[in-house]
Amino acid sequence: MTDLGDDVKCARCGEEVYQSERLRAVNKVYHKICFKCAGCDSALSLGKEFKRDGHPFCKKCYDSNYRVGQGNRVRRKKKEEET
Ligand SMILES: [Zn+2]
Numbered sequence: 001m002t003d004l005g006d007d008v009k010c011a012r013c014g015e016e017v018y019q020s021e022r023l024r025a026v027n028k029v030y031h032k033i034c035f036k037c038a039g040c041d042s043a044l045s046l047g048k049e050f051k052r053d054g055h056p057f058c059k060k061c062y063d064s065n066y067r068v069g070q071g072n073r074v075r076r077k078k079k080e081e082e083t
């Protein structure tokens with residue numbers, strides 16, 4: 001299942017993705033222009049995305065939704081630092 005062939009659909013918009021505009025991230029295929037934060041729609045740079053539940057997020061959304069929660073960093077656990 002590593003060969004994506006010609007029949008590849010964008011994980012975001014569902015349209016076919018040609019090789020020239022293909023971008024692979026979070027184990028999915030996107031149009032380059034469709035690779036955006038699933039939270040706020042801001043453009044993401046490949047490799048800078050934060051993955052959660054199979055969706056890419058920007059740092060801001062990831063932090064506010066999943067990381068700290070209350071916007072309070074006082075109680076940060078070192079155990080959660082694993083990658
Ligand atoms: Zn797309």
Ligand SMILES: [Zn+2]
Pocket residue numbers: 037038039040041042057058059060061062
């Ligand atoms: Zn975002």
